[in-house]
Amino acid sequence: MTALKETLLKKIEEHRPRTTRLLKEFGDVKVSDVTIAQAIGGARGVRCLVTDISYLDPHEGIRFRGKTIPETFEAMPKVPGSEYPFVEGFWYFLLTSEVPTEKQTLEVVEDFKKRRELPKYVMDVLRAMPRDTHPMTMYSAGILAMQRESLFVKRYNEGMNKMEFWDPMYEDCTNLLAKLPSLGAFIYRLKFKDDKQIAPNMDLDWGGNFAHQMGVDHPYDDVARMYFILHSDHESGNVSAHTTHLVASTLSDCYYSLSAGINGLAGPLHGLANQEVLSWTMKFMDKLGGIENVTKEAVKDALWETLNAGQVVPGYGHAVLRKTDPRYTSQREFCLKNLPDYPLFKLISMIYEVAPGVLQEHGKAKNPWPNVDAQSGVIQWYYGVTEWDFYTVLFGIGRAIGVLANITWDRALGYAIERPKSVTTAMLEEAAGIK
Numbered sequence: 498m499t500a501l502k503e504t505l506l507k508k509i510e511e512h513r514p515r516t517t518r519l520l521k522e523f524g525d526v527k528v529s530d531v532t533i534a535q536a537i538g539g540a541r542g543v544r545c546l547v548t549d550i551s552y553l554d555p556h557e558g559i560r561f562r563g564k565t566i567p568e569t570f571e572a573m574p575k576v577p578g579s580e581y582p583f584v585e586g587f588w589y590f591l592l593t594s595e596v597p598t599e600k601q602t603l604e605v606v607e608d609f610k611k612r613r614e615l616p617k618y619v620m621d622v623l624r625a626m627p628r629d630t631h632p633m634t635m636y637s638a639g640i641l642a643m644q645r646e647s648l649f650v651k652r653y654n655e656g657m658n659k660m661e662f663w664d665p666m667y668e669d670c671t672n673l674l675a676k677l678p679s680l681g682a683f684i685y686r687l688k689f690k691d692d693k694q695i696a697p698n699m700d701l702d703w704g705g706n707f708a709h710q711m712g713v714d715h716p717y718d719d720v721a722r723m724y725f726i727l728h729s730d731h732e733s734g735n736v737s738a739h740t741t742h743l744v745a746s747t748l749s750d751c752y753y754s755l756s757a758g759i760n761g762l763a764g765p766l767h768g769l770a771n772q773e774v775l776s777w778t779m780k781f782m783d784k785l786g787g788i789e790n791v792t793k794e795a796v797k798d799a800l801w802e803t804l805n806a807g808q809v810v811p812g813y814g815h816a817v818l819r820k821t822d823p824r825y826t827s828q829r830e831f832c833l834k835n836l837p838d839y840p841l842f843k844l845i846s847m848i849y850e851v852a853p854g855v856l857q858e859h860g861k862a863k864n865p866w867p868n869v870d871a872q873s874g875v876i877q878w879y880y881g882v883t884e885w886d887f888y889t890v891l892f893g894i895g896r897a898i899g900v901l902a903n904i905t906w907d908r909a910l911g912y913a914i915e916r917p918k919s920v921t922t923a924m925l926e927e928a929a930g931i932k
């Protein structure tokens with residue numbers, strides 16, 4: 498057994514009695530009330546999910562296993578010659594809450610390499626799809642196509658004790674995660690590089706090999722590592738995490754579950770917003786006849802035009818956050834260090850200066866500050882990945898790290914099938930005393 502799996506089992510065994518005790522002895526203790534606005538309005542703020550892998554504070558932003566983003570980057574073992582950590586070590590950390598040693602990290606790196614190869618039939622499935630299919634559709638289909646590989650299903654059909662569910666779930670999740678960078682890069686080169694594919698390099702780590710298979714030089718490997726870690730987890734209520742968890746709660750395997758979560762990520766109010774930010778910015782620049790003609794006044798007018806047309810400003814606002822997203826800040830710091838004079842970065846910064854004021858004046862959005870998606874596209878653009886409809890696939894590769902760690906723990910702790918209760922409009926009217 499690897500050090501990761503051994504530590505995970507130890508952590509699971511230590512954790513189980515806590516969940517059991519809470520359920521058995523304190524099951525009736527209230528953690529949330531539900532208002533009519535919450536029932537109609539997307540269950541915003543209703544506390545009815547449990548995860549220990551990350552927590553999102555409205556003002557501070559995300560913490561992974563108790564660590565802020567800078568603390569996480571600081572603590573994890575770094576790839577030699579690189580400023581960012583091994584994503585494999587971060588996977589170890591999310592699963593176990595322990596910062597791995599270099600040796601433990603390298604063991605995961607080697608384990609991932611063994612599981613990396615993308616089955617040929619997945620490539621055949623993707624090649625059979627029309628080339629104008631959206632990359633997110635291909636990504637979701639590629640994941641789903643691999644469902645036949647599931648060890649969880651095999652073991653379940655043989656008759657498996659529920660205390661063992663976590664084991665094949667962990668194996669499935671690791672097998673799938675190891676393949677995702679190759680799947681993403683395959684889709685990129687299939688759609689945008691005439692299907693001229695680059696073979697994986699077995700000397701490289703997960704993030705480094707992604708950059709290699711994309712065909713983009715250093716420091717894109719570091720961009721990839723940073724990006725994947727930043728996008729990994731955002732507690733459990735966001736649509737991609739919640740959907741993955743929901744589907745897995747039926748004991749569907751991780752292929753079905755992640756594919757479903759990715760379909761949720763593909764919506765413009767969620768992950769697709771990073772594509773929308775770039776397309777919004779480019780349309781606006783084209784209209785002005787070039788970046789040199791952009792002024793704060795012009796940005797303000799464009800924002801109002803969008804709002805007056807009844808549309809959302811992509812990359813701004815959040816269901817939980819009430820301050821600038823630290824994932825935005827982290828990427829902004831990367832830009833300030835690596836591309837401070839890049840015109841598109843300057844424009845994105847100008848939007849950051851103007852948009853919060855406009856959104857406040859508009860008076861609807863509870864959070865006028867930028868989220869992660871407002872800043873990610875410009876980095877990709879700078880390094881030559883300008884095909885913005887690919888950007889959400891990048892998000893989807895990163896998001897897999899968090900949601901797959903979560904569903905492994907879901908099975909370890911025996912979380913129940915999800916089944917919230919619905920009511921009718923008449924019942925709400927009755928509760929409101931108007932009927």
Ligand code: CMX
Nearest residue numbers: 766767768770809810811812813814815816861862863868
């Ligand atoms: N531009 C214009 N209006 C906005 C807005 C924005 N960026 N953000 C919120 N609003 C509006 C909402 O549409 C809503 O309007 P109605 O009352 O007419 O329905 C009102 O403000 C209140 O919404 P809210 O409570 O502040 O925000 P929600 O929790 O309902 O939604 C989110 C959160 C992210 C969907 C929303 O802020 C939004 O649409 N943002 C733009 C899209 C985006 O960037 N999404 C990416 C989020 C991060 C991610 O998941 O990747």
